[in-house]
Amino acid sequence: MLEARAVMVFYENMLALNNVNITCPDDGVIGVFGANSAGKSTLMYALSGIILDIQHKERMRGGERITLFGEVVHDGEDITKLKAHQRARRGLVLCPERRRLFPESSVAENLSIGGHLATRAEAKETFDFVMDLFPALKKLTRRAAGFLSGGEQQMVAIGRALMAQPKLLLLDEPLLGLAPSIQHTVVESIPHIRNEREISVIVTEQYARPVIPYVDYAYIVENGSTVMEGTREELLGNPDIKAAYFGCG
């Protein structure tokens, strides 16, 4: 179980996350929905520990001052101070916004770099799982990742994150910039990941409609604060939310 308790993030004096509390139970699929710059990616960085690296790099180059408050608790342990790679070792793996594949490496190599934490047997087994999950990748294993289409890249990115043997997968805007048909393939993979690998998922998205059928519980973020939360049914039953985030009246 992962919990964010009263997490606040300041970029200089700008409040990017304000007192955010989020809980993701084992085996759950949690949605985080909100407009551009609502703080979704910052939340993902805070959960995955990347925010510490951003903070460190900014401080080193004399850039933005980033201040963090609150705590992140994973399986009962406070991991607020753990670096991203240490959190990945605990099973907390981020599949970042805009994918960030290794562009010069082939698809197979992207996946094998992703398997840094996996044993040889795990890596092989996960590789096969990824190929079954996204059969479109089977023909592309030797292609450089930089030359793939957005949808293919997203599949590789999810596959690469799975290779790290996560217990909780953080999917940051997996549908960004994808055609609707590809969006479908990508979100369809979420229940497979949850059911067949017993991985819980936190997925963020601007536009909730394609994702909402797959989540158990969701949070709505506006200007860095969670303004609403509830189970899928509760959110779908709320007319304001429906109009604003699901695009149907």
Added chain:
Amino acid sequence: MFYDILVYGFIQSAALILMAFGFSLVYGVSRLPNFAHGAIYVFTGFIAWALFNTVGLPYWLSVLLSILASGGIGVLIYYVILRRVRGMEVSEVIATYAIGLVFLEGLRYAGFRGGTYTLPVASDGVSFIFDVPVDHQRVLLMILGFAMVALIWLLTKYTRMGRALKGMAQDERAAMMLGIDSDATAAVAVALGSMLAGVAALIIFPLGSLVVEEGYKVLIYAIAVCVVGGLGSWAGTVIAAFVLGYSQYMTVAYGKPHFQMVVMLLAIIATLIVRPSGFFGKQKQLEERV
């Protein structure tokens, strides 16, 4: 004359690959410009010399131990100093250059001056390549120059650590998300780079004598090759080593040997004016603009 240039230009290129590849590897993986590269090169040579002459170990063992020592120095430099300045670009240059000065001027201060220190060659024999006589040390240099590139390539393809290096080189933060420890991987890169400098020293020094000034020369050569090839690009490093290696040998053949350094410095200036990202730096340059 033509075959002369062909063969000796090739040897010069292989030497440049050996000198520059470690620098390129460190920069590619950790974005640290290791200005202590030349100092580690010279220092490894003196370690081998001391182990062989002062301690009296067999030469092969001295070579092995001094290369391991250079790797150890690399790890130490990373964890004690570079880790603290990584990300501050000007401090990175100042710190690594200062480390280099400490090593080189320390050696000079300790009395290691002049051309009296030499390392033995592997074999005194001479082979003929296209009827051009080449001594065996230079044959070894050619073979090892490419063997090292092949070795690093195999490492990045088939080992977990190598793949981590490759991931870090392309996107450090994405690598972190996958559980790759940025500090440990950067330390490995610095260690490998230092060991490559050590290997280069132990092959190239027996051709002349151990002199401290070589450290500055090797650093400038390595930077020239990396700037022309595109910083951090391994393919660029190899190609630039050939372009510069042949240009250097041509200046020796048709001009004067002491213009070799001019070739390198002009190459840096010309590259920075015409194509600042070097042969293979295009993608990186684009990234910076975005």
